[in-house]
Amino acid sequence: MIKLLLRCLFSPRLYRIYGQGPGEGIYEPKRTEKFADKIISVVHTIANIGMYTSPIICMYIYKRGFFSWEEINFLAYLFGSISFSYLVRAFGRASNPTYVEFINTLDRPVEDRKAYFESLRKYDFEFNVWPTTFKMPPTSSSSWLENKPFSKCANPDLPYYHRVTIQLLAYIASHTFALRLIYPGTIGIIQNMLWIPLFEGRTYLVDTFNGKRAKILTADRNTIDTMFVDNRLDSPKGKTLVICCEGNTGFYEIGIMTTPIKAGYSTLGWNHPGFGGSTGLPFPRQEQHAIDAVVQYAINDLDFDVENIVMYGWSIGGYPAAWAAVNYPDIKGLILDASFDDLLPLAWNQMPQSWTLLVKEVVRSFVNLNISELLNKYSGPVQLVRRTEDEVICLRPGQLSTNRGNNLLINLLEKRHPYILEDDIMEKVKACTALSDQQRIVLSRENIPDDKRKILQLISKYLRDFRSTHCTLLPEDIFDAVMGSINNSK
Structure with missing residues (x-):
């Protein structure tokens, strides 16, 4: 006893x-x-x-x-x-x-x-004592000084004393409150408030879909909380694995996982570092290590071929999803739902104008989530889902023309179809991108020039509109249609 x-x-x-x-x-x-x-x-x-x-x-x-x-x-x-x-x-x-x-x-x-x-x-x-299911080889650790702190500067044109002050303030801000403003899901009080929904969501995934929870050890020695639902024996679509990357207040327990599951796909969800049972903080480098470990777990432990993996990123989750697509170019495809091109314009839009230099330094030096930059390095199938009533990634809520998903699409078109860089064509691309899908359908039925018709076809190839706000779950039929476009792109 x-x-x-x-x-x-x-x-x-x-x-x-x-x-x-x-x-x-x-x-x-x-x-x-x-x-x-x-x-x-x-x-x-x-x-x-x-x-x-x-x-x-x-x-x-x-x-x-x-x-x-x-x-x-x-x-x-x-x-x-x-x-x-x-x-x-x-x-x-x-x-x-x-x-x-x-x-x-x-x-x-x-x-x-x-x-x-x-x-x-x-x-x-309690997840902190859960035994580790899958381990990545450790990376060689380096000291703070070896990482050359303050070597990056987003405002190089400033006088030296001003630049150093901004860099110091940006370092302090990013390691205290700024990262938590970008990722509110890391805040303890929010996680405590969501404890019951998270617990109930986890129960739903296990009891209803036979979800399997696992702890993954990353190369930088963070542990990542994951949930896997295997549909390989229950659906012909189950041989495709959808890896879900949640938003800045999203958790796999109450996030986008249920959409691909109900559509019949095998699904793997994970929590960002610092979210739920995962340790660490969602700085870009830790996010990269986390998604790398998740993909390796899917390949080596869950036995999925990389060609049968689809990355599905919602909102800020578009960053780790796009990073995985770049580093695993043979994946089946990439879906970016309600995502943006670059964090900086959104951050500027939310903060006082007097903070412009500091915000730029924080984002570019410490939290540089530039999804368009990653997409330029990926040549595989991509599908974008844009929320027409999005109140989060629009610079002016309710105005579709200010949705940063538009910029994501335009940058993608510039990379894959360089001829649109011509001035007269680019103006038409911007104008057509600002239209909703219904407006584009009506326009395509009119007598329009061939170049404009071709632009409409290109937009329809990569972009699908969903009439909803930012946080509404994507319906299974729309997700299935997006997956159909991914399959047809191969």
């Missing part, structure tokens, strides 16, 4: 046991475990708040002359109470047969790797 108690002392929280039937399977802790767990959760919350407010707390303690003996005794009593809470929780877990069965499953020797993970996937528990 003592050995079991020690094993349960710092063991993970158990949330659910799958396969118990609809509405069943939620783990019910005993009263002692539940009470102690609440105390420990409150302490963790206070500790997290204290970490962010530590400078203020330390200054206050210093000014009042540190601690008195009474306060030291109180802190000792507090730590003793917290330690006792861990013991009470361990006792509650050790006396619960359901939890004991779970901990025995987690800790048992791995003789048959496949059978071990299948038995472990019966449970939903």
